Amino acid sequence: MAVTTLLTGAPDVLARDTVPSNVEPKVILKSGHAVQCGDTLTESTILTHDLNCPGSAPYALELDGADLLLDLGGYTIRRTGPEVPGSFGIVVSHARMIRNGTVQGFGYGIDISFSSTTANLRLHELALLDNGYGVYSESQTNFLITHCRLSGNGRGLSSEFDASTGMFDVRSSIFTDNGTAMVADFHHIDVLDSTFTSNGLVSNCFGGSFRFRTSTIAWNDAVGRMQVDQGGPYTCGEMRFENSLIANNAAFAPADRPVWETNRLAMINTLAVSNGLGLQVTALTVYVDGNTFYDNGGGLTLSDLPAPVPVPLTGIVRGNQFLSNDGDGLRVQPPSTPTVLNNVALGNAGFGIYAPTAFDGDGNVARDNAAGDCVGIVCSPF
Secondary structure (H helix, E strand, O other): OOOOOOOOOOOHHHHHOOOOOOOOOOOOEEEEOOOOOOEEEEEOEEOOOOEEEEEEOOOOOOEEEOOEEEOOOOEEEEEEOOOOOOEEEEEEEEEOOOEEEEEEEEOEEEEEEOOOOOOOEEEEEEEEEEEEEEEEEOOOOOEEEOOOOEEEEOOEEEOOOOOOOOOEEEOOEEEOOOOOEEHHHOEEEEOOEEEEEOOOOOEEEEOEEEEEEEOOEOOOOOOEEEOOOOOOOOOOOOOEEOOEEOOOOOOOOOOOOOOOEEEEEEEEOOOEEEEOOOEEEEEEEEEEOEEEEEEOOOOOEEOOOOOOOOOEEEEEEEEEEOOOOOOOOHHHOOOOOOOEEEEEEEEOOEEEEEEEEEEEEEEEEOHHHHHEEOOOEEEEEE
């Protein structure tokens, strides 16, 4: 979908786009013909065979070498025998890259240990299949994840609560059939050109933040779970979508937390179509610009965050289309005060735009909405 990304109001940390280099420094790879389950590798290695490792072992492999690169050579490291809770595939104490192969069936597919000295780790062209956790961090490591496939894991990307920080930078990867694709726990997760299908939950914003760019989120049970913990650590700082497709999901949020709670929602040039329910958001501020909500089980509802002394939601809702949704196209619950301008609401089952306390920025158009076209702002039929 050819659309222009607007970064107005984006925090600096989110606005600095980077492009990962495909030019790798020359590395001498030691042949891995003698590598066995339970080995600790201290130099760059390429596997020459599958490793079938019992889950009862401490780990399949440990990586502990300065600037170490492990190339799986297209082979698979898999757990054999009965499933053992807490089994480890690849434990990273010190390394810079793992690439080109499969890790399957462990409690933790790739684990970055609590004592790891790895500041940055790249995972490239890996299949992480049927693990309890695909990638699990217990440290302060930043991840660059490129051209990977995470499928059938309990959680695709996750981390140890209150023991790790950093960033998951996800590029051109596929997440499918995971219980939860990604958990942001004191992490920022930045997703570019990636696809999420048939997951139970795509994103759990649990003390961190998310950014999705030019990505597809379709046919999942729920798109996001998030909350703001008044005075506590369990707060979603920001949920942000740019130039993305959100389609045919059963719901935007899971039944146990049906409303997105976040300090900031940003949604820019994104298409939300044929999702089973509408999107309900409570936030401090919103930037909703150039999106289309079409044929969803409901439209977009904005309201204040729950608090002993509520702070009215503010922000911009501009240039969006609310078309043929069940319920209202756009509903702004009092006393929220975003500025609403240049939106179009057509053929919704409720009101087109219901915003009695919003600021009217003019240029809004509404017609053929079942309950009425506009409340609180002036709309033109054309």
